[in-house]
Amino acid sequence: MRTLVGVGVWVYMVVAVLTEVLLYYQHLAYPVLVSVVSILATSQGVAIVLFYMQMKDEPASVKLFAIIPLMFLSALLVAELASLG
Amino acid sequence: MYTTNHKDVGLLYFFTSCYFGIVGAVLALLMRVQLSVPNNNFLNAFYYNQAVTMHGLIMIFWFLSPIAIGLANYFVPLQIGAKDLAFPRLNALSYWLYLAGGVLAVSSFFVPGGSASAGWTTYQPLAVLTAGSGPTLTYLGLVLLAVSITLGSVNFLTTIIWLRGPGVTLSKVPMFTWFFLFTIIAMLYAFPTIIAAFVLASTDRILGTVFFTTQAIQPSILWDNLFWFFGHPEVYIVLLPAFGIIANVIPQFTGRPLAARNAILVATALVVIPLSFGVWMHHMFLTGIPVALQGAFSIATIAISIPFDVITLAFVESLIRGRVKFATPMLFSLGGVVLFIIGGITGVFLSSPVLDRVFRGSYFVVSHFHYVMVGAAIFGIIAGIYYWLPRMTGHMYNEKLGQLHFVISFIGFNILYFPMNLLYDMPRRIFTYQNVGNWAMLNGIASIGAFIFAGAQILLAWNVLHTWFRGPQAPPNPWGSPDLEWTSHAEGMSPAANTSSPAPAGGWIGQLSSAPAAAAASAEATPYAAGEHAHLSSRPLQLSVGIMLFLAGAATWPGITALGLLVVGGLVVIYAFWEWAKDDMHGRFTMPDEAEGERWPFGGVPKLKLGMWVFLSSEVVLFGSFLGALIFIRAASPNWPPAGSIHDIPLGTVNTLVLVTSGLTMFLAIQAIRQGDQRRLLGWLGTTFALGSVFMGIKVSEWITLGTNHFVLTNPTYSLAASAYYIIVGLHGAHVTAGLIFMIYLMKKTSSGFYTKENHEAIENFGLYWAFVDIVWCFVFPLFYLL
Ligand code: HEM
Ligand SMILES: [Cu+2]
Numbered sequence: 001m002r003t004l005v006g007v008g009v010w011v012y013m014v015v016a017v018l019t020e021v022l023l024y025y026q027h028l029a030y031p032v033l034v035s036v037v038s039i040l041a042t043s044q045g046v047a048i049v050l051f052y053m054q055m056k057d058e059p060a061s062v063k064l065f066a067i068i069p070l071m072f073l074s075a076l077l078v079a080e081l082a083s084l085g
Numbered sequence: 086m087y088t089t090n091h092k093d094v095g096l097l098y099f100f101t102s103c104y105f106g107i108v109g110a111v112l113a114l115l116m117r118v119q120l121s122v123p124n125n126n127f128l129n130a131f132y133y134n135q136a137v138t139m140h141g142l143i144m145i146f147w148f149l150s151p152i153a154i155g156l157a158n159y160f161v162p163l164q165i166g167a168k169d170l171a172f173p174r175l176n177a178l179s180y181w182l183y184l185a186g187g188v189l190a191v192s193s194f195f196v197p198g199g200s201a202s203a204g205w206t207t208y209q210p211l212a213v214l215t216a217g218s219g220p221t222l223t224y225l226g227l228v229l230l231a232v233s234i235t236l237g238s239v240n241f242l243t244t245i246i247w248l249r250g251p252g253v254t255l256s257k258v259p260m261f262t263w264f265f266l267f268t269i270i271a272m273l274y275a276f277p278t279i280i281a282a283f284v285l286a287s288t289d290r291i292l293g294t295v296f297f298t299t300q301a302i303q304p305s306i307l308w309d310n311l312f313w314f315f316g317h318p319e320v321y322i323v324l325l326p327a328f329g330i331i332a333n334v335i336p337q338f339t340g341r342p343l344a345a346r347n348a349i350l351v352a353t354a355l356v357v358i359p360l361s362f363g364v365w366m367h368h369m370f371l372t373g374i375p376v377a378l379q380g381a382f383s384i385a386t387i388a389i390s391i392p393f394d395v396i397t398l399a400f401v402e403s404l405i406r407g408r409v410k411f412a413t414p415m416l417f418s419l420g421g422v423v424l425f426i427i428g429g430i431t432g433v434f435l436s437s438p439v440l441d442r443v444f445r446g447s448y449f450v451v452s453h454f455h456y457v458m459v460g461a462a463i464f465g466i467i468a469g470i471y472y473w474l475p476r477m478t479g480h481m482y483n484e485k486l487g488q489l490h491f492v493i494s495f496i497g498f499n500i501l502y503f504p505m506n507l508l509y510d511m512p513r514r515i516f517t518y519q520n521v522g523n524w525a526m527l528n529g530i531a532s533i534g535a536f537i538f539a540g541a542q543i544l545l546a547w548n549v550l551h552t553w554f555r556g557p558q559a560p561p562n563p564w565g566s567p568d569l570e571w572t573s574h575a576e577g578m579s580p581a582a583n584t585s586s587p588a589p590a591g592g593w594i595g596q597l598s599s600a601p602a603a604a605a606a607s608a609e610a611t612p613y614a615a616g617e618h619a620h621l622s623s624r625p626l627q628l629s630v631g632i633m634l635f636l637a638g639a640a641t642w643p644g645i646t647a648l649g650l651l652v653v654g655g656l657v658v659i660y661a662f663w664e665w666a667k668d669d670m671h672g673r674f675t676m677p678d679e680a681e682g683e684r685w686p687f688g689g690v691p692k693l694k695l696g697m698w699v700f701l702s703s704e705v706v707l708f709g710s711f712l713g714a715l716i717f718i719r720a721a722s723p724n725w726p727p728a729g730s731i732h733d734i735p736l737g738t739v740n741t742l743v744l745v746t747s748g749l750t751m752f753l754a755i756q757a758i759r760q761g762d763q764r765r766l767l768g769w770l771g772t773t774f775a776l777g778s779v780f781m782g783i784k785v786s787e788w789i790t791l792g793t794n795h796f797v798l799t800n801p802t803y804s805l806a807a808s809a810y811y812i813i814v815g816l817h818g819a820h821v822t823a824g825l826i827f828m829i830y831l832m833k834k835t836s837s838g839f840y841t842k843e844n845h846e847a848i849e850n851f852g853l854y855w856a857f858v859d860i861v862w863c864f865v866f867p868l869f870y871l872l
Contacts, residue, residue: 002756009751014742017866021738024728024871037867044863051857052752061686065702072274072362072490073709079366080310080717083374 009051011037087621089173091162095178096477098155102548103182105147110539112140121532123520133516134202135194141205142223145323146230147187149462150272154237156469157265159477161241164259165572166250166682171243171692174622174674179237181629186229189633189640193219193226197640201228204315204514209297209308217384221640224287229632231276231283235703238269238276243359243696249683250569259568260343261469264329268322271361273703275318281710282311285812291639293798295807295828296714302721302807307714309372313365314710321361323458324425325353326394327465331418334472337402337564338415339407345399352392370438371445386436393429397422414489414564419467420495425801428453431506444509452505455522460498467494467545474549475563476570486548493541500534515863547831623673624665631657666830670803697850701857708861711816715809715868726806731796733787737870740783743863744821747776748859755852761842761856767835773855774828777821784818810869817865822856827851 020037028036036045050056086096116136119128128136158176162169170176193200198217201207201224212220245266249258258266286308288294297304336343343349366374366382400422409415424696431453434440444450474482504527511524518524562571635654668674687695719725728734754769788811791797798807831851834840840848 003753006749006752006756009752010745013745013748017738017741017745020867020871021734024734033871035709037871041863041867045860048748048856048860048863052748052859053853058698059686059689062690062698065698066705069274069705069709070701071359073706073713075363076278076310076314076710077713077716079378080307080713081720082378083306083310083366083369084374084721 005051005054009047012047013044086626087177087623089169089177089622089625091158091169091173091176094176095155095158095160097180098151098158098183101180102148102151102155103188105143105187106152109140109144109148109544112136112143114535114539117532117535119516120518120528122529123518123525128516130516131199131202134204134514135200137514138201138204138207139190139194139223142190142201142227143187145205145319145458146227147183147190149323149458149466150234151183152466153265153268153323155232155262156330156473157241157326158464159569160473160570161163161245161262161265162248163573164262164568165245165248166253166324166569166573167244167248168217170240170666171248171696174625175236175240177622178625178628179233179240181625182229182233182236182632185227185629185633186233186695189229189636190223192637193222196222206312207286207308208312209286209305213286213297214772218641221287221290222637224283225636225640228280228283228287229636231280234272235276235280239696239699239703241265241269242273242699245694246687247684247690247692247695251682253569254683255685257572260332260346260349261326261329263350264325264332264353268325268329270358271318271322271325272343273699274362274706275322275705278311278702278710279315279319280707281313281714282308285311285711285714287640288808288812291642291759294812295798295804296718296808301723302718306369306372306374307717307721309369310365310717311710311714313368313482314362315365316368317365320363320454320457321357323462325357327421327462327469330465330469330472331400331421333568334414334418334468335403335407337472337566338410338412338418339403340410341403343396343399343406344402344406349396349399352395352756356392357389360385364389367441370441383436383438387433390429390433390436393425395472397426397429411488412471413482413484413491414468414472415466416488416491417471420491421461421464421468424456424464424498428456428460431456443588446511446512446514448505448508448511452502452508455502455505459502464494470545470549472554472564473570475559478553478556479559480552481559481563482548482552482556486544488549490541490544493544494749496540497534497537497539497541501531502534502539504531622665622668624661624668627657627661628665631655631659631661670834691846693846693850694853699855701853704857708816712864712868713815715813718805718809719749719868719872722805726803731791731794731806731810732870733790734870736783736787737866740780740787743776743783744780744859744862747780748856749774750776751852751855752855753833755848758840758845759842763838763840765837766840766845766848767832770828770832770835774825774832777825777828781818781821781825784814807854813865814869817858817861820861824851824855824858827854 020040023033023036055063055066088097099776106180113136115128116133119125119133161167190200196217196219199219200222201212201215201220203212203215203220207224245258245262276513285294285296289297297308332346332349333345364382364386366378367386370379387817397414404419431449435444435450435453471482471487474480508524508527510522511518518528561574564571566572631654633654634650635658638647638650638652641650690698750769750772754773757763757765757769791807791810796803796807796810798804798811800807828851831847
């Protein structure tokens with residue numbers, strides 16, 4: 001059963017990577033490409049964390065260790081970009 | 086030398102940081118001599134700039150934080166009833182890396198061109214343009230220090246949440262441990278950005294990357310963001326342990342529990358820590374960032390001073406309500422609070438972008454941060470030294486001398502720093518000045534104060550040493566403290582004498598335990614005498630020496646000495662790792678079994694796994710800072726090479742799929758051993774190893790092609806893009822390679838039948854690591870290849 005889930009995640013990963021590359025060849029508007037790729041990459045990360053790292057089975061307190069750094073990081077990123085004016 | 090015992094390591098930290106403190110103090114005194122009269126030429130600009138820079142760096146990084154870490158090493162396990170830290174060898178490694186970093190930094194004075202001289206804030210591009218290997222040595226020393234602190238944070242965090250003894254529920258954890266917990270949370274997320282910043286600055290100096298020398302973008306903004314994102318949390322990192330000590334000390338000398346203990350904890354946990362990562366731009370008000378951003382950060386800065394009002398008021402209330410006994414630890418705590426109030430008030434002035442225009446870069450700022458960093462932080466630490474000296478030495482210090490020390494320190498401190506508030510019109514970091522206004526007089530007074538303050542510390546040193554060797558016997562619990570480090574001690578010394586009352590119960594977080602604190606008096610009763618040799622490991626020392634030599638070689642590159650250092654250092658590192666692995670294979674290093682104690686809210690999580698999660702949590706910020714830097718550079722540069730023009734997209738796609746597949750095979754490896762199937766485990770590990778190797782192989786071939794296509798650092802068209810690509814992809818590759826090497830070890834252990842259904846923690850944890858490396862690539866790939 002778990003094996004099946006693992007393979008399912010892998011299939012999703014492959015599809016996501018290929019989608020990213022195919023979209024690149026479509027010559028979309030740059031902002032569109034950036035947003036779609038960001039969403040896909042993030043979803044890959046989430047899939048790995050939840051299933052391969054089995055975060056979904058961990059107590060909420062462990063989940064915090066994933067969420068806190070992301071909060072700080074997004075603050076850093078947003079401010080870095082904002083300070084470009 | 087080879088110890089991994091937390092008390093020994095604590096003392097090592099303590100004395101080493103005192104040594105660095107003396108170095109920093111000598112530099113400061115030299116500066117004060119130079120500034121004592123106008124137009125002085127005791128130190129010229131060359132030496133003055135080095136002194137001012139290294140004074141700041143050494144005091145902040147090699148003295149203030151480490152001395153707190155030393156006390157924490159000694160007392161956090163005792164306060165929570167743990168036998169040792171969660172990972173004793175890692176703890177020893179942290180210490181040796183700290184020392185190795187310090188040696189690199191101090192050695193920079195002795196190379197041609199001198200040490201770093203661009204200020205402790207290392208503003209770019211000024212710093213990176215300073216020639217010589219001295220600054221590089223310092224930066225690499227800082228990287229080592231930051232790595233040491235990150236590892237230490239993982240260790241302490243795991244210890245505090247996982248190794249609390251029976252009955253030590255969160256509501257019974259003493260204040261010092263609580264505040265140190267807050268400190269390490271801040272460290273865990275702040276230090277990775279400084280690693281990123283100084284790695285980038287060092288590669289600029291060593292490998293010729295152009296992150297901060299490029300003309301294509303405004304790299305100073307990048308530096309400021311990275312540095313101050315770390316820098317502001319750092320000021321709390323310095324402050325909070327001292328606050329913890331003060332909060333720990335006050336109840337013992339007022340005869341009543343700390344007022345508003347839970348309010349203090351909640352304010353710190355929910356406001357100070359999160360917000361400390363959200364105010365850094367108040368250091369950048371004058372860098373031309375947009376006004377809206379300035380407004381937001383100004384408000385956040387004022388907001389963060391509110392919880393400190395809560396804390397300060399709580400301290401004051403405790404003092405008013407209690408009957409105060411003015412023993413030395415209490416005096417220093419009081420002094421710390423008073424000086425913090427003064428420093429905090431000047432800080433609020435500075436948080437206004439308008440006023441900051443006047444005060445920025447002046448001695449007003451110098452006064453502000455010394456009131457908080459020296460006044461509050463060092464006074465708090467000194468309070469802790471006196472407070473715990475009887476526990477560390479078994480002897481009582483000389484109270485009269487301690488009080489004298491306080492009086493002279495307090496007076497000296499104010500003579501030193503108060504005049505600087507009036508020097509708000511004098512720029513800082515200048516090596517000399519004209520005789521205008523009252524500058525000469527105020528500076529002269531400050532210099533006199535400096536010598537009074539520094540001289541007073543001789544009393545401290547004498548008192549500590551005298552107590553250690555000659556002091557009268559101290560009672561087991563001289564302050565009548567309810568905390569475990571004293572009560573368990575008292576019990577150990579005379580089992581009948583334990584009349585401690587339970588710690589003031591809070592129960593604020595919904596977990597109340599009926600077990601009295603005294604039940605946890607387990608740690609001290611069984612000292613580590615049995616099987617003591619099993620706790621010695623020479624590997625942390627060897628590893629640190631190897632790394633130090635290697636980095637010294639890198640910093641002084643090129644040259645024959647440098648080459649020698651690189652080779653020898655590299656060999657020592659390999660040897661240390663090899664032997665460390667062998668120790669483990671043969672089970673040569675064993676840790677004491679920990680009694681099952683309080684672990685809420687992390688009950689079901691194994692210790693190593695928790696450590697791994699904490700570590701990865703910090704790695705998120707490390708990679709995030711690098712990727713953030715990349716995105717910043719990318720967004721800022723007008724002519725970045727378009728996607729597809731440099732990198733081979735089909736090849737990159739294939740390689741990505743290879744790595745993704747290795748994620749699956751690693752997952753299957755874990756599933757195999759969970760069912761106890763060793764053969765399948767070995768098979769899947771082997772497959773993962775093979776895929777990882779293919780990934781690295783393709784990487785190398787890509788790099789070779791890129792090199793032949795002139796995608797190199799020295800090519801002006803591509804220098805920035807190449808810098809970013811090689812460093813970030815290289816860092817990821819290094820993580821993959823480290824994983825591959827570790828997999829060899831795992832495979833060897835598997836084939837000897839070591840892992841079983843019940844016992845395979847290492848496999849699970851490696852799975853976490855490997856998956857993490859996979860995730861990073863999911864972001865690196867599109868960033869470089871597709872966007
Ligand atoms: C009440 C809370 C605080 C406020 C509102 C505050 C505000 C500020 C501001 C606005 C600056 C920038 C001044 C400038 O460069 O023009 C500053 C600088 C500084 N603060 Fe604070 N601060 C506070 C507490 C602290 C604490 C607790 C520490 C350390 C323990 C600290 C250490 C520093 C340092 C080291 C600098 C100077 C950095 C440099 O070299 O440029 N501050 N503070
Ligand atoms: Cu700040």
